[in-house]
Amino acid sequence: MKTTGMKQSYGTLTVKTAMLVIAGLLLFAPFLFQDIRALEVAARICIFIVLVASYDLLLGYTGIVSFAHTMFFGFGCYGAAIALRQMGPGWDAVAIGTLGGVLVSLVVATVIGLISLRVKAIFFAMITLATASVVLVLASQLSQITGGEDGITYRAPDIFKTATKLMVDEDGKVLRWFGVRLNGKLAAYYFVFTTSLVLFLILLRVTVSPLGTVLKAIRENEARAEAIGYRVVAYRTFVFCLSAVMASLAGSVYAIWLKYTGPDTALSFSIMIDILLMVVIGGMGTMWGAVIGAVLLVMAQYYLRDLMGAASEAVAGIPLLPELLAPDRWLFWLGIIFILLVYFFPRGIAGTLMTRGMRT
Amino acid sequence: MSLLSIRDMKTQIGQYHVLHGVSFEVPEGGVFILLGRNGAGKTTTLRSIMGLWQPSPGSVMFQGRDIAGLATADIARLGIAYVPENMGIFGGLTVEENLILATAKGRFDPARLRRIYDLFPALEKFWTKQAWSLSGGQKQMLSVARAIVEPRALILIDEPTKGLAPSIVAAMGEAFREIAQTTTILLVEQNFNFAKSLGRDMAVIDDGRVVHSGTMADFAADADLQGALLGLSA
Amino acid sequence: MDKFGEILHRFGGVNLLPVALAAIAFVLIGAPSSWVTLTVAGLAMGMMVFLMASGLSLVFGLMDVLNFGHSAFISFGAFIAASILAALGGWLDGGVILASAALALALVGAITFGLAAGLFFETVIIRPVYRDHLRQILITMGALIVSEQVILAVWGGTPFTVPRPAFLEGAWIIGDVSIEIYRLFAFALGAVVFLGLMVLLNRTRIGLLIRAGVENREMVEALGFKINRLFIGVFMLGSALAALGGAMWAGYETLITPALGAR
Secondary structure (H helix, E strand, O other): OOOOOOOOOHHHHHHHHHHHHHHHHHHOHHHHOOOHHHHHHHHHHHHHHHHHHHHHHHHHHHOOOOOOHHHHHHHHHHHHHHHHHHHOOOHHHHHHHHHHHHHHHHHHHHHHHHHHOOOOHHHHHHHHHHHHHHHHHHHHHOHHHHOHHHOEEOOOOHHHOOOOEOOEOOOOOEOEEOOEEOEHHHHHHHHHHHHHHHHHHHHHHHHHOHHHHHHHHHHHOHHHHHHHOOOHHHHHHHHHHHHHHHHHHHHHHHHHHHOEEOHHHHOOHHHHHHHHHHHHHHOOOOHHHHHHHHHHHHHHHHHHHHHHHHHHHHOOOOOOHHHHHOHHHHHHHHHHHHHHHHHHOOOHHHHHHHHOOOOO | OOOEEEEEEEEEEOOEEEEEEEEEEEOOOOEEEEEEOOOOOHHHHHHHHHOOOOEOOOEEEEOOEEOOOOOHHHHHHOOEEEEOOOOOOOOOOEHHHHHHHOOOOOOOOHHHHHHHHHHOHHHHHOOOOEHHHOOHHHHHHHHHHHHHOOOOOEEEEEOOOOOOOHHHHHHHHHHHHHHOOOOEEEEEOOOHHHHHHHOOEEEEEEOOEEEEEEEHHHHHHOHHHHHHHHOOOO | OHHHHHHHHHOHHHHHHHHHHHHHHHHHHOOHHHHHHHHHHHHHHHHHHHHHHHHHHHHHHHHOOOOOOHHHHHHHHHHHHHHHHHHOHHHHOOHHHHHHHHHHHHHHHHHHHHHHHHHHHHHHHHHHHOOOHHHHHHHHHHHHHHHHHHHHHHHOOOOEEOOOOHHHOOEEEEOOEEEEHHHHHHHHHHHHHHHHHHHHHHHOHHHHHHHHHHHOHHHHHHOOOOHHHHHHHHHHHHHHHHHHHHHHHHHHHOEEOHHHHHO
16 A cells, blocks of 8 residues: 555544544543542543454554454463462562563463464464463362452552542542542542553554564465565464463553453453454554444443433334344444444445545 | 357456456367467466456356356356365365266266276276375376267366376377367466467466467478577577 | 264264273273163263264355354253243143153254254354354354344243153162153163264265365365355254254253353
């Protein structure tokens, strides 16, 4: 594609403007939306942007279908969670847990990659699916360490406690800025925001580096890339490891934010499906797509249910429609949107927007 | 009227134009030879006739009917058989099963079967063996036999002598001569000496275009032309 | 597992594997009576898994399509059979003939659904994305998500109790060996389907075409066969087998949830 040196299309401008708006909203989220739920949503969006972007590096940039991305996310979550639980809330626990999660992810990713990235996409997908299932079962069985189905609760480092006062006024009460308490919760949110931003920027940097170009070459024509002299398996394994590490780091940050880790928040297959939906709906092969997908879907998860609940009541009496519009059926509609997008707009929202206005 | 008449056939594979407008006429009867260097577009021409690549635009007239754009199966049912370069036999099936699959009704015509046995005695010998266990030459025989198990108007054969021992090549030549008495063969061949002994008419493809066509006798006599078009020395 | 099914079709010799496993288990377990019980249970289970997986492996082998929606067929088969049985609840207690009729209707219902769903899936969902593995995986995943949601919407999220015909309840006691009748039934039905598939693949022209198509699609076309029709047929067959397997599974578990097909 000839994008370099070309005047940016209005579609690209739209996407970039949207990025700035989203970044701004996330940066000032605690001040703009002053309720607990909104802050939860904002933090989840931050985490999922990293998670989805790192998955897009696999799916969109390299054309690898993996079902083990949640597993790496889970390694990060459980790493931090177990360390915090065993060692108490301290930065040393955070560091050891995070590092442990990253190491496990790295080892597992390398092994899977070297063994199975040379085979066909379908087999790789199956192998990752099988591995992820095994880990999920292990996590619920090894309840001594992982807390089983119930998961683990633990305390985050003191600075993130809601009771912690970052700044106090003359009376010794927690200081307010624009009505927002400068407490530990705020610190925790900005911890999530900053680390997510840094991780996302690293991913962005990777995609515009020479490595990103090689990856696209491999995706477009594997045989030719190999013939030119690129060691396809090595590159794929490297990308698989990189994305695994990123997912693991995102997991650790999420574990610190939630102060709870269990199969449902860290490992379940529905998270994998969420990630897939986000990448495809946002747009494969562009980091901006990951951002759009994550924002839209997390918002949908939290707010679409309310909307659908209202819609469901509105059509009460018509057979089956109320059931399909029930708040719990939001996945049904997303699934349909997903299929339609894969057929008609394989580039997703961001990709489609960015090509708009380019040719004419 | 010629049996097969190709006009300005252009074929695109993915983003690459492989054929830039191929035109030639295959008259009824005998062996028509398609020559050309590696990568000139000979295999693509056969595959396009067979509908395995979609040619566009241009026309492929077979017995006065335009078959361009038809499905491969329909083209086959009009009476064109295909012997691909890799022979395309089903290794997990026995020799018998390979052949019976090529019959129209699942039954052998005894006379045709006798003819196949006569042309290729090895097939009778290994009748119940799985096809993967055959030698390269025997596989090639099976692939050709599959093309004549039913009456056909035209057989497309892609480089049948590649990698075969000289004695088998000679036997193959005999078989082709016999088959060509009743069926037209369009033969892609790199082995010029083999082709020379068989062909009546011929065409040369280079870089996705027909650069020469005429009779084999004229072409065989013109060493300069051979050198220029095929890069043959001496 | 799907690979195993394919090999199972190809070489009869692999059939000896369960026998070998059973023999090893016999040595390990020691007590003959519990060995028989467990072996029958294992065989019944294996046959049901075979029913469900054989469709997947057929489709994968011939069409090079890995259908993640396959497990949805299993779930649908289970729920449809269960619903039919529940609707015909009165028949189940009304003697062997009525109960058998209800059971047959339930299985036929599941199979019919499988055929129809297979036709729909092949022509509408998968046909546009042949040879594009990435989109194939994504599309069939999407279809799986939607199907699961439809099941949830139609049957609700609560576990569904599956009524069984009375004559399949209970167990036969021979000496100190007890064998659940339903397991025997599952095994027998699976064996019948297995034999049917073997005959289809090895003794018929369709089977010949399928085996040839697995190896070289283009050549099958070049011999004058429309491989697309074969694909549709095989896909429908595979889906029907999955639905049948799901239906049998429903009767085996007697309590089913929408996530059943995911295994």
